[in-house]
Amino acid sequence: MSEPFEPKIVGLLCSWCAYAGADTAGVSRVQYPPNLRIVRVMCSGRVDPLFVARAFEHGADGVLVAGCHPGDCHYLSGNNYAEERFAKFAQLLDFFGLDQRRFKLAWVSGSEGARFAALVAEMTEELRALGPLELKVQ
Amino acid sequence: MTTSLETQLQRRAHDLLAEGVVELFLGYRQGSNPLRVAPFVARTPLETAKLVWNAVCVPNLAGTLAKHAGQRIGVALKACDAQSVRELLKLNQLERSRLYLIGIGCAGMADPEAITKAAPGRVTGLAEDGPDLVITTADDVVRRERGTLLLTKCATCIGMPTDFCDEWLGEVPPTPPAIPAERFAAVQALATLAPPERLAFWSEHLSRCTLCYACQTVCPLCFCKECALTLERDHPRRQAREPMTIFAYHLMRAYHLADRCTGCDECSRVCPEDIPLNLICRKLEQDRSQV
Numbered sequence: 001m002s003e004p005f006e007p008k009i010v011g012l013l014c015s016w017c018a019y020a021g022a023d024t025a026g027v028s029r030v031q032y033p034p035n036l037r038i039v040r041v042m043c044s045g046r047v048d049p050l051f052v053a054r055a056f057e058h059g060a061d062g063v064l065v066a067g068c069h070p071g072d073c074h075y076l077s078g079n080n081y082a083e084e085r086f087a088k089f090a091q092l093l094d095f096f097g098l099d100q101r102r103f104k105l106a107w108v109s110g111s112e113g114a115r116f117a118a119l120v121a122e123m124t125e126e127l128r129a130l131g132p133l134e135l136k137v138q
Numbered sequence: 139m140t141t142s143l144e145t146q147l148q149r150r151a152h153d154l155l156a157e158g159v160v161e162l163f164l165g166y167r168q169g170s171n172p173l174r175v176a177p178f179v180a181r182t183p184l185e186t187a188k189l190v191w192n193a194v195c196v197p198n199l200a201g202t203l204a205k206h207a208g209q210r211i212g213v214a215l216k217a218c219d220a221q222s223v224r225e226l227l228k229l230n231q232l233e234r235s236r237l238y239l240i241g242i243g244c245a246g247m248a249d250p251e252a253i254t255k256a257a258p259g260r261v262t263g264l265a266e267d268g269p270d271l272v273i274t275t276a277d278d279v280v281r282r283e284r285g286t287l288l289l290t291k292c293a294t295c296i297g298m299p300t301d302f303c304d305e306w307l308g309e310v311p312p313t314p315p316a317i318p319a320e321r322f323a324a325v326q327a328l329a330t331l332a333p334p335e336r337l338a339f340w341s342e343h344l345s346r347c348t349l350c351y352a353c354q355t356v357c358p359l360c361f362c363k364e365c366a367l368t369l370e371r372d373h374p375r376r377q378a379r380e381p382m383t384i385f386a387y388h389l390m391r392a393y394h395l396a397d398r399c400t401g402c403d404e405c406s407r408v409c410p411e412d413i414p415l416n417l418i419c420r421k422l423e424q425d426r427s428q429v
Contacts, residue, residue: 049390049393050366050367050390053385053386053389053390054386056382056385056386057375057380057382057383057385057386088393088396088425089393091425092389092392092393092396092421093389094333095328095329095336095392095418095421096336096337096340096385096388096389097331097333097334097335097336097337097338097339097340098333098337098385099333100333133382135337135341135381135382135385
């Protein structure tokens with residue numbers, strides 16, 4: 001009997017908003033799937049697309065990058081940089097044929113605990129349906 | 139006509155070196171066979187006799203130029219090389235005041251592989267005759283129109299940056315008013331596929347990748363002293379060659395080149411496994427042209 005597939009998701013969360021949002025979700029005891037592995041970063045602008053590529057390389061089935069809403073960045077414009085960077089990066093992911101649903105960029109504020117939980121639940125469901133990221137050697 | 143262009147180039151290089159305008163002159167010398175040329179730096183006026191200019195001067199000189207940055211250097215540029223040099227200048231990797239740029243009227247370079255296909259057997263000579271190329275092999279002489287043997291990048295050349303070179307040799311080719319649409323035909327075809335088919339396409343090609351990093355070494359715009367993407371030869375991840383490791387490398391290489399790649403196609407030329415890396419370059423170019 002094989003175990004049902006559980007996706008591994010790496011979450012790169014900005015310390016000021018998304019990470020606080022995850023904390024809010026925890027404090028208010030909102031349930032969300034345990035598939036997310038959280039890495040706290042100081043700002044979504046700190047996240048190099050290389051981190052995402054490396055996460056996939058080391059076995060993640062999906063990657064979630066979350067930061068402050070536009071205009072709310074603790075460092076004023078970090079999330080704008082992140083947005084531009086990942087728009088380009090997502091285009092390239094698509095060009096190589098990697099499913100767009102495996103990578104998500106989202107804005108979550110510190111008070112949006114329930115929204116964060118919903119986001120993670122939604123992404124987990126999507127990836128569960130999509131199956132593991134397995135690139136076959138031809 | 140070619141001999142005259144070659145002679146003109148040799149003469150100009152000789153004069154520039156003799157007058158002390160430049161310390162070095164960068165061009166091509168004949169390689170190991172008639173279909174190969176290699177970048178060559180002339181240091182004395184006498185050495186300029188070794189410079190060649192023929193129909194297979196394919197390598198991009200911008201990378202070699204960047205290695206000699208800091209010295210006063212003259213260089214012979216085709217349109218695509220000039221695009222790369224302009225990008226290097228933009229990124230502050232070269233100093234314009236130390237360069238002497240000679241633009242060469244280039245009618246497009248022939249693909250050595252197409253030539254070998256057109257004339258089977260060992261090629262012993264290659265000459266230009268008007269619009270035709272005359273290929274001499276051990277037991278035959280083949281005449282082909284130059285246009286049928288061009289490299290794909292040359293067939294859809296985007297031309298020389300305007301007002302860029304210090305002087306011109308040969309005919310100035312007209313710069314096309316817009317990027318020819320056929321340049322993106324292959325990328326367009328790939329874009330119409332469904333993502334899983336695209337993934338299959340790239341898996342098939344990239345599974346041949348040996349992570350030799352020739353594409354990164356040859357790229358004139360990859361100038362970081364230390365690369366975040368390359369792995370040591372004995373690194374377990376490089377040895378295992380997991381598909382995702384290879385994907386991640388090519389994905390990140392594309393991302394790093396997103397705003398600089400000038401489409402010189404050097405990466406696919408040097409790839410020992412013939413992976414169509416130029417498709418990635420075209421994709422980046424297409425995305426930029428749509429901004």
